[in-house]
Amino acid sequence: MSTGxxxxxxxxxxxxxxxxxxRLAAADRPVVIGSRDSDRAEEAxxxxxxxxxxxxxxxxxxxxxxxxxxxxxxxxxFRAQSExxxxxxxxxxxxxxxxxxxxxLAAAVSGKATRLLGVPQGSAAEQAQEMVPDGVTVISALHxxxxxxxxxxxxxxxxxxxxTGNPKEAKRRVAELxxxxxxxxxxxAGALETARLVEGLTPLLISVNIRNKSHAGIKLTxxxxxxx
Amino acid sequence: MSTGxxxxxxxxxxxxxxxxxxRLAAADRPVVIGSRDSDRAEEAxxxxxxxxxxxxxxxxxxxxxxxxxxxxxxxxxFRAQSExxxxxxxxxxxxxxxxxxxxxLAAAVSGKATRLLGVPQGSAAEQAQEMVPDGVTVISALHxxxxxxxxxxxxxxxxxxxxTGNPKEAKRRVAELxxxxxxxxxxxAGALETARLVEGLTPLLISVNIRNKSHAGIKLTxxxxxxx
Numbered sequence: 001m002s003t004g005x006x007x008x009x010x011x012x013x014x015x016x017x018x019x020x021x022x023r024l025a026a027a028d029r030p031v032v033i034g035s036r037d038s039d040r041a042e043e044a045x046x047x048x049x050x051x052x053x054x055x056x057x058x059x060x061x062x063x064x065x066x067x068x069x070x071x072x073x074x075x076x077x078f079r080a081q082s083e084x085x086x087x088x089x090x091x092x093x094x095x096x097x098x099x100x101x102x103x104x105l106a107a108a109v110s111g112k113a114t115r116l117l118g119v120p121q122g123s124a125a126e127q128a129q130e131m132v133p134d135g136v137t138v139i140s141a142l143h144x145x146x147x148x149x150x151x152x153x154x155x156x157x158x159x160x161x162x163x164t165g166n167p168k169e170a171k172r173r174v175a176e177l178x179x180x181x182x183x184x185x186x187x188x189a190g191a192l193e194t195a196r197l198v199e200g201l202t203p204l205l206i207s208v209n210i211r212n213k214s215h216a217g218i219k220l221t222x223x224x225x226x227x228x
Numbered sequence: 229m230s231t232g233x234x235x236x237x238x239x240x241x242x243x244x245x246x247x248x249x250x251r252l253a254a255a256d257r258p259v260v261i262g263s264r265d266s267d268r269a270e271e272a273x274x275x276x277x278x279x280x281x282x283x284x285x286x287x288x289x290x291x292x293x294x295x296x297x298x299x300x301x302x303x304x305x306f307r308a309q310s311e312x313x314x315x316x317x318x319x320x321x322x323x324x325x326x327x328x329x330x331x332x333l334a335a336a337v338s339g340k341a342t343r344l345l346g347v348p349q350g351s352a353a354e355q356a357q358e359m360v361p362d363g364v365t366v367i368s369a370l371h372x373x374x375x376x377x378x379x380x381x382x383x384x385x386x387x388x389x390x391x392t393g394n395p396k397e398a399k400r401r402v403a404e405l406x407x408x409x410x411x412x413x414x415x416x417a418g419a420l421e422t423a424r425l426v427e428g429l430t431p432l433l434i435s436v437n438i439r440n441k442s443h444a445g446i447k448l449t450x451x452x453x454x455x456x
Contacts, residue, residue, distance in 0.1 A: 114418060116425065146450075159449050162436070190342060190435030197344065197432040204425040207418030208390070208448060217449040220433075221387045222374075223442045 002030040002056035006069040007177065010034040010062045010076065010084060013044045016101060016142065017075030019150025022048050025055040026153060027180040032058055034065030041065070051153060063091035071097045071177060075142075078117070078124055079108040085131040094135030097170050100128040100195075101142040103202040114207040116200050125164065125195035139165035139174045140195035143202045144218045145184065157183030159217030164195045172228050187220060187227060230258040230284035234297040235405065238262040238290045238304065238312060241272045244329060244370065245303035247378025250276050253283040254381060255408040260286055262293030269293070279381060291319035299325045299405060303370075306345070306352055307336040313359040322363030325398050328356040328423075329370040331430040342435040344428050353392065353423035367393035367402045368423035371430045372446045373412065385411030387445030392423045400456050415448060415455060 007024055011017045012033030021031045025048050033048070035041035041059025048057040066072050066088050076084050081102045092098065102124035106115035121127045125140035132138060141163045149155045161178050163186050165171045175186035189198055201218060208216050235252050239245045240261030249259045253276050261276070263269035269287025276285040294300045294316055304312050309330045320326065330352035334343035349355045353368035360366060369391045377383045389406050391414050393399045403414035417426055429446060436444050 114422060149450075162432075187436060188439040189432060190439060194342060194432060194435045197428040197435075200425040200428050204390075204417060204422060205448075207422045207425075208415060208451075211416040211418060212451055212455060214448075214452060215450045219447045219449050220436060220442075221445040221447050222377075223436075223440055223444055227440060 002028050002054070004029055006030040006032050007071060007073065008032045008034055008065040008068045009073045010066055010088065011074060011080075012065070013040050014075055014077070015147035015151060017073065018044055018047075019147050020073060020075060020142070021057060022051060022153065023150055023181045024177070025052045025057050029180060030056040032060055032065040032068045034060055034062035036062060063087055066091040070095070071099060071174060073099045073101065074128065075101050077108060078102050078104045081124055081127065082131070085128060089131070089133055092133050092136045094133070097137050097139055097174060098128060098132055099142070099174050100125045100138055100140050102128065103143050103199050105203055114203045114210065116203050122193055123196035123199050125192055125199070129192060137165065137167060137170045138192060139163060139170055140192060140198060141174060141178065141186070143198055144205060146215045146217065149215060157181065158219070159184065160219050161186045162189035162198045162201070162218070163187065164189045164198055165192050175228055185227070187223065230256050230282070232257050234258040234260050235299060235301065236260045236262055236293040236296045237301045238294055238316065239302060240293070241268050242303055242305070243375035243379060245301065246272055247375050248301060248303060248370070249285060250279060250381065251378055251409045252405070253280045253285050257408060258284040260288055260293040260296045262288055262290035264290060291315055294319040298323070299327060299402060301327045301329065302356065303329045305336060306330050306332045309352055309355065310359070313356060317359070317361055320361050320364045322361070325365050325367055325402060326356060326360055327367050327369055327402050328353045330356065331371050331427050333431055342431045342438065344431050350421055351424035351427050353420055353427070357420060365393065365395060365398045366420060367391060367398055368420060368426060369402060369406060369414070371426055372433060374443045374445065377443060377445075385409065386447070387412065388447050389414045390417035390426045390429070390446070391415065392417045392426055393420050403456055413455070415451065
Protein backbone atom coordinates (compact mmCIF):
# COMPACT_ATOMS: atom_id res chain seq x y z
CA MET A 1 0.00 0.00 0.00
CA SER A 2 1.55 3.30 -1.09
CA THR A 3 1.51 6.33 1.16
CA GLY A 4 2.25 10.03 0.85
CA UNK A 5 1.72 12.45 -2.01
CA UNK A 6 2.10 11.21 -5.58
CA UNK A 7 5.45 11.79 -7.30
CA UNK A 8 5.18 12.83 -10.95
CA UNK A 9 8.09 11.93 -13.22
CA UNK A 10 8.14 13.84 -16.50
CA UNK A 11 10.05 11.70 -18.99
CA UNK A 12 9.34 8.66 -16.86
CA UNK A 13 9.58 6.27 -19.78
CA UNK A 14 13.27 7.07 -20.33
CA UNK A 15 15.95 5.00 -18.59
CA UNK A 16 16.60 7.38 -15.67
CA UNK A 17 12.95 8.31 -15.17
CA UNK A 18 11.83 4.70 -15.29
CA UNK A 19 14.50 3.63 -12.80
CA UNK A 20 13.41 6.41 -10.47
CA UNK A 21 9.74 5.40 -10.79
CA UNK A 22 10.63 1.80 -10.03
CA ARG A 23 12.69 2.65 -6.95
CA LEU A 24 10.16 5.14 -5.54
CA ALA A 25 7.34 2.62 -6.09
CA ALA A 26 9.43 -0.01 -4.31
CA ALA A 27 9.69 2.51 -1.44
CA ASP A 28 5.86 2.52 -1.25
CA ARG A 29 5.33 5.92 -2.82
CA PRO A 30 2.61 6.54 -5.42
CA VAL A 31 4.16 7.55 -8.75
CA VAL A 32 2.77 9.10 -11.92
CA ILE A 33 4.89 8.33 -14.96
CA GLY A 34 4.68 11.07 -17.56
CA SER A 35 5.38 10.76 -21.26
CA ARG A 36 4.48 12.65 -24.42
CA ASP A 37 2.39 9.58 -25.27
CA SER A 38 -0.05 8.40 -22.58
CA ASP A 39 -0.03 4.83 -23.96
CA ARG A 40 3.74 4.61 -23.53
CA ALA A 41 3.39 6.08 -20.04
CA GLU A 42 0.80 3.47 -19.09
CA GLU A 43 2.96 0.70 -20.57
CA ALA A 44 5.89 1.83 -18.36
CA UNK A 45 3.60 2.02 -15.33
CA UNK A 46 2.52 -1.55 -16.02
CA UNK A 47 6.18 -2.65 -16.10
CA UNK A 48 6.67 -1.11 -12.66
CA UNK A 49 3.52 -2.78 -11.28
CA UNK A 50 4.75 -6.13 -12.58
CA UNK A 51 7.98 -5.77 -10.61
CA UNK A 52 6.66 -4.16 -7.43
CA UNK A 53 3.74 -5.90 -5.75
CA UNK A 54 1.06 -3.41 -4.71
CA UNK A 55 2.73 -0.50 -6.51
CA UNK A 56 0.46 2.50 -7.02
CA UNK A 57 1.85 3.67 -10.35
CA UNK A 58 -0.04 5.10 -13.28
CA UNK A 59 0.82 6.66 -16.62
CA UNK A 60 -0.26 10.05 -17.99
CA UNK A 61 0.73 12.68 -20.51
CA UNK A 62 3.57 14.81 -19.15
CA UNK A 63 1.52 17.92 -18.43
CA UNK A 64 -1.23 15.93 -16.71
CA UNK A 65 1.38 14.05 -14.68
CA UNK A 66 3.05 17.31 -13.58
CA UNK A 67 -0.16 18.47 -11.89
CA UNK A 68 -0.39 15.40 -9.69
CA UNK A 69 2.12 16.16 -6.93
CA UNK A 70 4.07 18.97 -5.29
CA UNK A 71 7.54 17.70 -6.30
CA UNK A 72 7.93 16.94 -10.01
CA UNK A 73 10.95 15.14 -11.42
CA UNK A 74 12.18 16.10 -14.90
CA UNK A 75 14.21 13.26 -16.44
CA UNK A 76 14.67 14.05 -20.11
CA UNK A 77 17.69 14.34 -22.41
CA PHE A 78 19.11 17.87 -22.76
CA ARG A 79 17.96 18.17 -26.37
CA ALA A 80 14.36 17.77 -25.16
CA GLN A 81 14.60 19.83 -21.96
CA SER A 82 13.62 23.19 -23.40
CA GLU A 83 10.63 21.77 -25.32
CA UNK A 84 9.46 19.93 -22.22
CA UNK A 85 9.72 23.04 -20.07
CA UNK A 86 7.75 25.04 -22.61
CA UNK A 87 5.01 22.40 -22.52
CA UNK A 88 5.01 22.41 -18.71
CA UNK A 89 4.46 26.18 -18.45
CA UNK A 90 0.70 25.80 -18.26
CA UNK A 91 0.89 22.78 -15.94
CA UNK A 92 3.30 23.82 -13.19
CA UNK A 93 1.96 26.14 -10.52
CA UNK A 94 3.18 28.39 -7.75
CA UNK A 95 4.72 26.42 -4.86
CA UNK A 96 5.72 23.34 -6.84
CA UNK A 97 9.29 22.05 -6.92
CA UNK A 98 10.82 20.82 -10.18
CA UNK A 99 13.74 18.44 -9.72
CA UNK A 100 15.92 18.75 -12.80
CA UNK A 101 18.22 15.85 -13.66
CA UNK A 102 19.23 17.12 -17.09
CA UNK A 103 22.85 16.94 -18.20
CA UNK A 104 23.95 19.06 -21.17
CA LEU A 105 26.11 16.37 -22.74
CA ALA A 106 27.61 17.22 -26.11
CA ALA A 107 25.88 14.04 -27.26
CA ALA A 108 22.74 16.22 -27.49
CA VAL A 109 24.25 17.77 -30.62
CA SER A 110 25.86 14.55 -31.87
CA GLY A 111 29.06 15.25 -29.94
CA LYS A 112 30.79 13.09 -27.36
CA ALA A 113 29.12 11.99 -24.12
CA THR A 114 32.41 12.77 -22.35
CA ARG A 115 31.97 16.49 -23.12
CA LEU A 116 29.77 19.10 -21.47
CA LEU A 117 28.04 21.79 -23.53
CA GLY A 118 28.18 25.39 -22.38
CA VAL A 119 24.66 26.51 -21.45
CA PRO A 120 24.03 30.28 -21.60
CA GLN A 121 22.40 30.30 -18.16
CA GLY A 122 25.36 28.37 -16.71
CA SER A 123 23.71 24.96 -16.40
CA ALA A 124 20.70 22.98 -17.51
CA ALA A 125 19.25 23.53 -14.05
CA GLU A 126 19.52 27.31 -14.37
CA GLN A 127 17.96 27.10 -17.82
CA ALA A 128 15.09 25.24 -16.16
CA GLN A 129 14.79 27.88 -13.44
CA GLU A 130 14.59 30.56 -16.14
CA MET A 131 11.81 28.70 -17.96
CA VAL A 132 9.47 27.57 -15.17
CA PRO A 133 6.53 29.75 -14.10
CA ASP A 134 7.05 32.21 -11.24
CA GLY A 135 6.85 30.56 -7.86
CA VAL A 136 8.19 27.21 -9.08
CA THR A 137 11.53 26.27 -7.50
CA VAL A 138 14.11 24.25 -9.42
CA ILE A 139 16.30 21.83 -7.50
CA SER A 140 19.03 19.94 -9.35
CA ALA A 141 19.86 16.31 -8.55
CA LEU A 142 20.40 12.74 -9.73
CA HIS A 143 23.10 13.31 -12.36
CA UNK A 144 25.53 10.65 -11.20
CA UNK A 145 23.30 7.67 -10.56
CA UNK A 146 23.48 5.06 -13.29
CA UNK A 147 20.07 4.70 -14.93
CA UNK A 148 20.78 1.01 -15.47
CA UNK A 149 21.56 0.47 -11.79
CA UNK A 150 18.48 2.43 -10.73
CA UNK A 151 16.31 0.41 -13.12
CA UNK A 152 17.40 -2.95 -11.72
CA UNK A 153 15.99 -3.67 -8.28
CA UNK A 154 18.55 -6.46 -7.87
CA UNK A 155 21.39 -3.95 -8.03
CA UNK A 156 22.44 -2.68 -4.62
CA UNK A 157 23.08 1.05 -4.67
CA UNK A 158 25.75 2.66 -2.50
CA UNK A 159 26.44 6.22 -3.56
CA UNK A 160 25.75 9.90 -3.05
CA UNK A 161 23.37 12.22 -4.87
CA UNK A 162 24.56 15.81 -4.96
CA UNK A 163 21.63 18.18 -4.58
CA THR A 164 21.86 21.88 -5.46
CA GLY A 165 19.29 24.64 -5.29
CA ASN A 166 18.55 27.89 -3.58
CA PRO A 167 15.98 27.59 -0.83
CA LYS A 168 17.38 25.04 1.59
CA GLU A 169 13.89 23.92 2.63
CA ALA A 170 13.07 22.86 -0.96
CA LYS A 171 16.40 21.02 -1.19
CA ARG A 172 15.60 19.26 2.07
CA ARG A 173 12.21 18.10 0.78
CA VAL A 174 13.82 16.68 -2.36
CA ALA A 175 16.52 15.05 -0.24
CA GLU A 176 13.82 13.29 1.77
CA LEU A 177 12.44 11.70 -1.39
CA UNK A 178 15.87 10.63 -2.62
CA UNK A 179 16.68 9.15 0.78
CA UNK A 180 13.67 6.85 0.40
CA UNK A 181 15.75 4.86 -2.08
CA UNK A 182 18.04 2.45 -0.17
CA UNK A 183 21.72 3.10 -0.88
CA UNK A 184 21.34 6.70 -2.05
CA UNK A 185 22.58 9.45 0.28
CA UNK A 186 21.52 12.98 -0.69
CA UNK A 187 24.19 15.63 -0.03
CA UNK A 188 23.61 19.39 -0.01
CA ALA A 189 26.14 20.58 -2.61
CA GLY A 190 25.25 24.25 -2.62
CA ALA A 191 23.35 26.89 -4.57
CA LEU A 192 21.68 26.24 -7.93
CA GLU A 193 24.62 27.85 -9.76
CA THR A 194 26.76 24.98 -8.49
CA ALA A 195 24.64 22.65 -10.65
CA ARG A 196 27.05 23.43 -13.52
CA LEU A 197 29.81 21.65 -11.61
CA VAL A 198 27.58 18.73 -10.65
CA GLU A 199 26.28 18.34 -14.22
CA GLY A 200 29.94 18.00 -15.24
CA LEU A 201 30.20 14.85 -13.16
CA THR A 202 28.15 12.89 -15.70
CA PRO A 203 30.53 13.27 -18.67
CA LEU A 204 33.40 12.79 -16.19
CA LEU A 205 31.96 9.47 -14.98
CA ILE A 206 31.31 8.44 -18.59
CA SER A 207 34.98 9.15 -19.32
CA VAL A 208 36.03 7.09 -16.28
CA ASN A 209 33.69 4.27 -17.33
CA ILE A 210 35.14 4.13 -20.85
CA ARG A 211 38.70 3.79 -19.45
CA ASN A 212 37.87 1.38 -16.66
CA LYS A 213 34.97 -0.66 -18.10
CA SER A 214 32.89 0.36 -15.08
CA HIS A 215 29.55 1.83 -14.00
CA ALA A 216 31.03 4.30 -11.55
CA GLY A 217 29.08 6.37 -9.04
CA ILE A 218 30.25 9.08 -6.68
CA LYS A 219 30.73 8.98 -2.96
CA LEU A 220 32.08 11.79 -0.83
CA THR A 221 34.39 10.96 2.02
CA UNK A 222 34.82 12.97 5.22
CA UNK A 223 31.17 14.03 5.65
CA UNK A 224 29.51 14.12 9.08
CA UNK A 225 26.87 11.48 9.91
CA UNK A 226 24.13 14.07 10.26
CA UNK A 227 23.70 15.86 6.94
CA UNK A 228 20.39 17.71 6.87
CA MET B 229 66.80 5.48 3.13
CA SER B 230 65.04 6.97 0.10
CA THR B 231 65.03 5.16 -3.20
CA GLY B 232 64.09 5.96 -6.77
CA UNK B 233 64.40 9.14 -8.79
CA UNK B 234 63.94 12.49 -7.05
CA UNK B 235 60.51 14.11 -7.22
CA UNK B 236 60.57 17.89 -7.75
CA UNK B 237 57.60 19.86 -6.43
CA UNK B 238 57.34 23.37 -7.82
CA UNK B 239 55.42 25.43 -5.27
CA UNK B 240 56.36 22.94 -2.61
CA UNK B 241 56.12 25.49 0.19
CA UNK B 242 52.38 25.95 -0.37
CA UNK B 243 49.89 23.81 1.53
CA UNK B 244 49.24 21.23 -1.21
CA UNK B 245 52.86 21.03 -2.35
CA UNK B 246 54.14 20.70 1.19
CA UNK B 247 51.64 17.97 2.01
CA UNK B 248 52.68 16.11 -1.12
CA UNK B 249 56.38 16.47 -0.23
CA UNK B 250 55.69 15.16 3.25
CA ARG B 251 53.73 12.14 2.05
CA LEU B 252 56.20 11.22 -0.70
CA ALA B 253 59.10 11.54 1.75
CA ALA B 254 57.20 9.31 4.18
CA ALA B 255 56.95 6.82 1.29
CA ASP B 256 60.77 6.81 1.11
CA ARG B 257 61.09 8.86 -2.05
CA PRO B 258 63.67 11.64 -2.42
CA VAL B 259 61.93 15.00 -2.88
CA VAL B 260 63.11 18.43 -4.03
CA ILE B 261 60.90 21.23 -2.74
CA GLY B 262 60.88 24.20 -5.09
CA SER B 263 60.03 27.79 -4.24
CA ARG B 264 60.75 31.23 -5.67
CA ASP B 265 62.91 31.73 -2.60
CA SER B 266 65.51 29.02 -1.92
CA ASP B 267 65.60 29.89 1.80
CA ARG B 268 61.86 29.25 2.13
CA ALA B 269 62.29 26.02 0.15
CA GLU B 270 65.05 24.85 2.48
CA GLU B 271 62.96 25.79 5.53
CA ALA B 272 60.06 23.63 4.21
CA UNK B 273 62.46 20.76 3.50
CA UNK B 274 63.70 21.02 7.08
CA UNK B 275 60.10 20.76 8.35
CA UNK B 276 59.69 17.53 6.35
CA UNK B 277 62.96 16.10 7.66
CA UNK B 278 61.83 16.86 11.22
CA UNK B 279 58.67 14.79 10.71
CA UNK B 280 60.06 11.95 8.62
CA UNK B 281 63.12 10.17 9.97
CA UNK B 282 65.71 9.62 7.24
CA UNK B 283 63.83 11.74 4.70
CA UNK B 284 65.92 12.78 1.71
CA UNK B 285 64.35 16.17 1.08
CA UNK B 286 66.03 19.36 0.01
CA UNK B 287 64.97 22.84 -1.01
CA UNK B 288 65.82 24.70 -4.21
CA UNK B 289 64.61 27.52 -6.41
CA UNK B 290 61.73 26.34 -8.59
CA UNK B 291 63.68 26.16 -11.86
CA UNK B 292 66.56 24.32 -10.23
CA UNK B 293 64.14 21.93 -8.58
CA UNK B 294 62.37 21.21 -11.87
CA UNK B 295 65.61 19.86 -13.38
CA UNK B 296 66.06 17.26 -10.68
CA UNK B 297 63.62 14.53 -11.73
CA UNK B 298 61.61 13.19 -14.67
CA UNK B 299 58.18 13.85 -13.12
CA UNK B 300 57.68 17.40 -11.83
CA UNK B 301 54.68 18.39 -9.72
CA UNK B 302 53.28 21.91 -10.12
CA UNK B 303 51.31 22.93 -7.03
CA UNK B 304 50.67 26.65 -7.26
CA UNK B 305 47.55 28.83 -7.10
CA PHE B 306 45.95 29.60 -10.46
CA ARG B 307 46.93 33.27 -10.29
CA ALA B 308 50.60 32.19 -10.22
CA GLN B 309 50.39 29.29 -12.71
CA SER B 310 51.15 31.25 -15.86
CA GLU B 311 54.12 33.09 -14.30
CA UNK B 312 55.51 29.81 -12.98
CA UNK B 313 55.18 28.12 -16.34
CA UNK B 314 56.96 31.01 -18.04
CA UNK B 315 59.81 30.67 -15.56
CA UNK B 316 59.96 26.91 -16.11
CA UNK B 317 60.34 27.20 -19.90
CA UNK B 318 64.12 27.14 -19.71
CA UNK B 319 64.17 24.41 -17.04
CA UNK B 320 61.83 21.72 -18.37
CA UNK B 321 63.16 19.47 -21.10
CA UNK B 322 61.95 16.98 -23.67
CA UNK B 323 60.63 13.79 -22.06
CA UNK B 324 59.71 15.27 -18.70
CA UNK B 325 56.20 15.00 -17.26
CA UNK B 326 54.60 17.97 -15.53
CA UNK B 327 51.81 17.04 -13.11
CA UNK B 328 49.50 20.03 -12.89
CA UNK B 329 47.31 20.35 -9.80
CA UNK B 330 46.11 23.88 -10.54
CA UNK B 331 42.45 24.78 -10.05
CA UNK B 332 41.13 27.98 -11.68
CA LEU B 333 39.04 29.06 -8.70
CA ALA B 334 37.37 32.44 -9.01
CA ALA B 335 39.19 33.21 -5.76
CA ALA B 336 42.23 33.88 -8.01
CA VAL B 337 40.53 37.12 -9.04
CA SER B 338 39.01 37.85 -5.61
CA GLY B 339 35.86 35.87 -6.45
CA LYS B 340 34.35 32.95 -4.61
CA ALA B 341 36.19 29.68 -4.06
CA THR B 342 32.95 27.88 -4.96
CA ARG B 343 33.17 29.17 -8.54
CA LEU B 344 35.32 28.02 -11.45
CA LEU B 345 36.83 30.50 -13.88
CA GLY B 346 36.56 29.87 -17.59
CA VAL B 347 40.05 29.26 -18.98
CA PRO B 348 40.52 29.99 -22.70
CA GLN B 349 42.27 26.66 -23.29
CA GLY B 350 39.48 24.82 -21.45
CA SER B 351 41.29 24.10 -18.19
CA ALA B 352 44.34 25.07 -16.19
CA ALA B 353 45.91 21.78 -17.30
CA GLU B 354 45.44 22.61 -20.98
CA GLN B 355 46.87 26.08 -20.34
CA ALA B 356 49.89 24.31 -18.86
CA GLN B 357 50.17 22.00 -21.88
CA GLU B 358 50.14 25.06 -24.15
CA MET B 359 52.93 26.73 -22.17
CA VAL B 360 55.42 23.92 -21.55
CA PRO B 361 58.29 23.30 -23.98
CA ASP B 362 57.77 20.81 -26.80
CA GLY B 363 58.17 17.23 -25.66
CA VAL B 364 56.96 17.91 -22.11
CA THR B 365 53.73 16.05 -21.26
CA VAL B 366 51.18 17.55 -18.89
CA ILE B 367 49.20 15.21 -16.68
CA SER B 368 46.48 16.64 -14.44
CA ALA B 369 45.85 15.30 -10.93
CA LEU B 370 45.44 15.93 -7.19
CA HIS B 371 42.62 18.50 -7.28
CA UNK B 372 40.37 16.85 -4.73
CA UNK B 373 42.75 15.91 -1.94
CA UNK B 374 42.58 18.24 1.04
CA UNK B 375 45.95 19.96 1.48
CA UNK B 376 45.38 19.96 5.23
CA UNK B 377 44.79 16.19 5.27
CA UNK B 378 47.82 15.57 3.06
CA UNK B 379 49.98 17.74 5.31
CA UNK B 380 49.10 15.86 8.48
CA UNK B 381 50.69 12.41 8.63
CA UNK B 382 48.28 11.50 11.45
CA UNK B 383 45.32 11.86 9.09
CA UNK B 384 44.36 8.62 7.39
CA UNK B 385 43.54 9.17 3.74
CA UNK B 386 40.88 7.12 1.94
CA UNK B 387 39.97 8.65 -1.39
CA UNK B 388 40.50 8.69 -5.14
CA UNK B 389 42.70 10.92 -7.26
CA UNK B 390 41.33 11.46 -10.76
CA UNK B 391 44.16 11.54 -13.28
CA THR B 392 43.73 12.93 -16.80
CA GLY B 393 46.17 13.27 -19.66
CA ASN B 394 46.83 12.08 -23.13
CA PRO B 395 49.52 9.42 -23.35
CA LYS B 396 48.33 6.60 -21.11
CA GLU B 397 51.90 5.59 -20.29
CA ALA B 398 52.63 9.03 -18.77
CA LYS B 399 49.38 8.84 -16.78
CA ARG B 400 50.40 5.41 -15.52
CA ARG B 401 53.79 6.69 -14.35
CA VAL B 402 52.13 9.52 -12.43
CA ALA B 403 49.57 7.08 -11.00
CA GLU B 404 52.45 4.96 -9.66
CA LEU B 405 53.79 7.92 -7.70
CA UNK B 406 50.35 8.82 -6.31
CA UNK B 407 49.75 5.21 -5.31
CA UNK B 408 52.86 5.41 -3.10
CA UNK B 409 50.76 7.48 -0.69
CA UNK B 410 48.68 5.14 1.50
CA UNK B 411 44.95 5.77 1.12
CA UNK B 412 45.11 7.45 -2.30
CA UNK B 413 43.83 5.48 -5.29
CA UNK B 414 44.68 6.98 -8.69
CA UNK B 415 41.91 6.58 -11.29
CA UNK B 416 42.31 7.11 -15.04
CA ALA B 417 39.64 9.73 -15.75
CA GLY B 418 40.35 10.30 -19.41
CA ALA B 419 42.04 12.70 -21.81
CA LEU B 420 43.62 16.00 -20.76
CA GLU B 421 40.54 17.90 -21.97
CA THR B 422 38.57 16.13 -19.22
CA ALA B 423 40.72 18.05 -16.70
CA ARG B 424 38.17 20.87 -16.96
CA LEU B 425 35.56 18.60 -15.36
CA VAL B 426 37.97 17.36 -12.70
CA GLU B 427 39.14 20.90 -11.87
CA GLY B 428 35.46 21.70 -11.22
CA LEU B 429 35.43 19.18 -8.39
CA THR B 430 37.46 21.51 -6.18
CA PRO B 431 34.95 24.39 -6.04
CA LEU B 432 32.20 21.73 -5.81
CA LEU B 433 33.84 20.15 -2.76
CA ILE B 434 34.39 23.60 -1.25
CA SER B 435 30.66 24.26 -1.70
CA VAL B 436 29.84 20.91 -0.06
CA ASN B 437 32.26 21.66 2.78
CA ILE B 438 30.69 25.05 3.49
CA ARG B 439 27.22 23.46 3.77
CA ASN B 440 28.27 20.40 5.73
CA LYS B 441 31.20 21.70 7.81
CA SER B 442 33.33 18.92 6.31
CA HIS B 443 36.64 18.21 4.57
CA ALA B 444 35.16 16.05 1.83
CA GLY B 445 37.11 13.97 -0.64
CA ILE B 446 35.91 11.96 -3.63
CA LYS B 447 35.59 8.24 -4.03
CA LEU B 448 34.20 6.47 -7.07
CA THR B 449 32.04 3.41 -6.57
CA UNK B 450 31.66 0.54 -8.99
CA UNK B 451 35.26 0.42 -10.24
CA UNK B 452 37.04 -2.88 -10.87
CA UNK B 453 39.83 -3.95 -8.50
CA UNK B 454 42.46 -3.81 -11.21
CA UNK B 455 42.68 -0.25 -12.53
CA UNK B 456 45.90 0.22 -14.47
